[in-house]
Amino acid sequence: MNPVRVSIVGGSGYTGGELMRLLLSHPNAQIAQVTSRQLRGLPVFRSHPNLRGHLDVSFCTPDEVEPCDVLFLCMPHGKASGEIDRWRDVAPLIIDLSADFRLRDPDRYQHWYGEAHPNPDALATAQYGLAEVNRANLSGASLISGVGCNATAMTLALKPLADAGLIRRAICDVKVGSSEAGAEPSAGSHHPVRARTARTYSASGHRHLAEVEQNLAQPDGSALDVDATITAIDMVRGVLCTAHIDTTEPLETKNLWKLFRGAYNDEPFVRIVADRQGPHKFPDPRILVGSNHADVGFAVDERSGRVITFCAIDNLVKGAAGSAVQSMNIALGLPETSGLTFPGLHPA
Amino acid sequence: MNPVRVSIVGGSGYTGGELMRLLLSHPNAQIAQVTSRQLRGLPVFRSHPNLRGHLDVSFCTPDEVEPCDVLFLCMPHGKASGEIDRWRDVAPLIIDLSADFRLRDPDRYQHWYGEAHPNPDALATAQYGLAEVNRANLSGASLISGVGCNATAMTLALKPLADAGLIRRAICDVKVGSSEAGAEPSAGSHHPVRARTARTYSASGHRHLAEVEQNLAQPDGSALDVDATITAIDMVRGVLCTAHIDTTEPLETKNLWKLFRGAYNDEPFVRIVADRQGPHKFPDPRILVGSNHADVGFAVDERSGRVITFCAIDNLVKGAAGSAVQSMNIALGLPETSGLTFPGLHPA
Amino acid sequence: MNPVRVSIVGGSGYTGGELMRLLLSHPNAQIAQVTSRQLRGLPVFRSHPNLRGHLDVSFCTPDEVEPCDVLFLCMPHGKASGEIDRWRDVAPLIIDLSADFRLRDPDRYQHWYGEAHPNPDALATAQYGLAEVNRANLSGASLISGVGCNATAMTLALKPLADAGLIRRAICDVKVGSSEAGAEPSAGSHHPVRARTARTYSASGHRHLAEVEQNLAQPDGSALDVDATITAIDMVRGVLCTAHIDTTEPLETKNLWKLFRGAYNDEPFVRIVADRQGPHKFPDPRILVGSNHADVGFAVDERSGRVITFCAIDNLVKGAAGSAVQSMNIALGLPETSGLTFPGLHPA
């Protein structure tokens, strides 16, 4: 078959770089154009030094983008929704990695983002690009939304219990790396203060919770009771969600095995990591750097009955570019794991 | 006045090294002897390279310890309780930094450690060495127990609400550095796997919870409902306890200010860090390395009413050697902050 | 064609794990057996957690190894040379990753390792497995030696000038990560002391210099004048060699471009990184983690005429498992880059 011609708008950031890295190993994809107003004319390895020698493409401007098969948008939040009609003329499949099209319901968007969604008509046609919760609707989609990285980790940690209506209340204590905030330097990302830190980035009410609520509505249709605290730790890539769950009924470890196997045994990128012993018995984002895996696990507090579940991902892969490529594969009918087989590194 | 002569049994580890560092800056203390069977005859800087040129003492064996004013015991858990009578002949004040004398109640010890306490008579005379919960009993004590590092962070995060009977249930999500496990190399402390990690070290039921229960009994005498999950992160020193609390009645931020000020305003080493903004608005163990401070803070989740409280410490100082020196100061009637004024470093 | 059946003796360490990771992505290779006496019967992901779900193989003992096409030996230094005849019966191509067969000359081995080589007959048949210096002899080889990681970085930093007889004297200041010392914990690898360090590991006379001398004999046959200082820094994977070179004649930047292009333009894994500006203008091992690239670069000190050259690699890949797979490809007539196309990550 002819290769799928893929272009990227806003390709100088971390998500754009990861898309290129993944697509380079994709047997059916070909990278056509990549835009950056600021780096126009320069080779892409200028901002993605790992791609030196791997991809002979230079940045062009958004105005120069030509028709292609798939267009990834990696623009700042709030930008894609205003331009989306223009891009739909360029490609039959748009995958937007910003937050603009993640929330199906314009009211939910207004509630969490504090303003009306600028393009509710487009929103109505968008599909949420996390295969584990929306695979059925991705096939043949024309507009797919990328995922929030913390939302992905929370969703996958909670999903097996949530789908079974077993969660009374969940608190997600999420540990995150510095690449979550993107490629732009800031006071908080300055190495002398960002290294060695354990800093509470968001005590409660993080916007990604809106996605989790949407992904995991209760069986009776009500909203899941879930909150999150996000702590920045000394890690570049990675999210570890530790979910503290009050269940509606007592659960034992064997119940959790059954729930997690039921939820994930057919998922190509979700691994259950809940061994009895060993240093790697629970999910650890350290071994997922570069990989599209989501590792999930669980434990039961025998004193209180509390259930603890875990999900570790690479925020730039399963939490962004990897899920986007996975969604593209599903949308186009390609093998779902194409371009996504890198297993991660140990040690690293 | 004559200087207080201090000796240390088991001085080659991290806690022993920190005791020496602190005592060197103590205006009333003089380090007499420090033991290490393995390093006998070698200068103490062989295992504590920072002390080179600061302390002209060589390790002796425990058999060579002479009478002194204060004796710190830094031996593996389970050892001090068997030898305590011997050491009480050496010094009128013993401060044991192991877990042997932390739990007042032998039954509680048996419950958490799985065996009978080897010396319940001595246990009955021991005082728990965390000034913030037991200052009144430290004055004039002859046997003081050191604290658990995670227990200290959890206790100080929860105390203001616990003392007021406001906690229905608390879950402590604790992030810890690698020095918690001591100076002995192990598979889990190997740099290639311990660096960059976010690894669940204990999902629930950590032994330090026994101390927290003891420190924070409910006003009605019942046990506090508290559990903990401990995650190892890429940090050498430091504990951050993020406590997720269900309260017995709704609380606002102003209530929390009042509770925390009431609990800690007279405490020389507890700082309330709960600013409205800024990168340092919540406690961060990064700036506490080397310091005896405990930084505490709080937030309210306006959606759910959950209260989040924080406590950051240096596990080797406030969580071990620093609290021990603070207890010594109180026991001997010295100024409580002597030897403990180092403010921490920023950046570092 | 039939897949190449590959087995690994001593597969529980870091080098064995990387071999498996690389071979998993190799279009022509199939992993047959992997040995570990200690982990016999356990799945390989027990020591290589990244491979969970990727490789359904359990460790067997060395005694259970069956005939195969290629056998990699990842045993401690000194072991393979004694057993080599046994293994040659198992496979027509042996690739030994220890130091046993790196030095062609038994006298050189005796000089650097302080004892006679245990198997000089086998040594005479071994080929050094660094394609950039010995490609011509690898085709059809039956016994290939792996490379020293520091030796690889030093060799590739110096080769363009050495081959031209332009080096009067070279000093390699080499910065290394913690995975160089392998998977076995030790006092020096303990995270609390290995993190944040800049520790001189070897001031001079490192054994890998013997390889460099062998790789880069002067055009007149004399030994290259080269020494090295090795510093351990807070990095898990990676080597950066900064070579300070006195040249036999003055060189300008344009001469260096010509020399490096001449040496490396046909090399599939060597990239010249010597830009005029930008944060990535010189080689940095940070972006090579997991990759088989060697990035080389250079600069001229205009005041003194000193030439500085650089080489960055991942010690476990180009400095070990990657070069071994590359050598296997050449020996078997497979495409040289098979299994080695991972481009590295940025950021990470």
Add this chain to the structure above:
Amino acid sequence: MNPVRVSIVGGSGYTGGELMRLLLSHPNAQIAQVTSRQLRGLPVFRSHPNLRGHLDVSFCTPDEVEPCDVLFLCMPHGKASGEIDRWRDVAPLIIDLSADFRLRDPDRYQHWYGEAHPNPDALATAQYGLAEVNRANLSGASLISGVGCNATAMTLALKPLADAGLIRRAICDVKVGSSEAGAEPSAGSHHPVRARTARTYSASGHRHLAEVEQNLAQPDGSALDVDATITAIDMVRGVLCTAHIDTTEPLETKNLWKLFRGAYNDEPFVRIVADRQGPHKFPDPRILVGSNHADVGFAVDERSGRVITFCAIDNLVKGAAGSAVQSMNIALGLPETSGLTFPGLHPA
């Protein structure tokens, strides 16, 4: 005696923060005023969170500075030299931590900074504030220049051999932490790219060499032949200079002991670290964080006769604020170590 009243102009940066930390423990000093235009009116702990509760001072503007005993200037390079006359009216002792007054010779300044020195008259009265090379001239000085951090490490590594005329040529391979670049975020200091790096920051010709040349003129008055390569590594504070030295005559280890002891035995902050064995046998900046020590050491390459010397410091202390306080002590006739007794931390 009355306390020495000290004010700081430009106190929101890392050097200003360290000055305050050190002066807080100084028995004779009192911090009067600290300026920051941007943070005017805010407490100093807003930018120096470690000082919360230790120093009850708020930032004022430079215009509000009142007469005091000692004034530290921590302004960007190039600013102090233009304003110096104004500040001399404020205090009888000015200590400027910028590069403006480091080079005595205006021609040398012009050569290295590319423009004429703006205030050669003031320059003629300035004393270089590194006690180890200029102690005799600091007593009673009225204008003292701070030191360059890399210059300090290089100077102290080379001084014993340089003073004896034993250096034919020296190359300093310097490893540096991220705090060297100050508190202002930049593309190079962004955590995702600054962590885990080993990046050549300056291949040759670093400006701090001008200070080294000035500090270490050859006994015959000629310039020392010295160059430097600076590599940024994953460290917040710290400099390790590894000096590769060709000597004018062969030296043995015992000669180096004699030279280093002769140079430094009376120095209160220089420790010779050159043990036969142990993980801490050579200088390591890891244990110097927060300390004013400079640890120096040496080794001889027995094959080539090359001498390797080392110097490790904390760039913000011995390389900036600590040397400044030490110079103040000498200038005012106070005990030289006042305020500078913190021994550093291990582990940390």
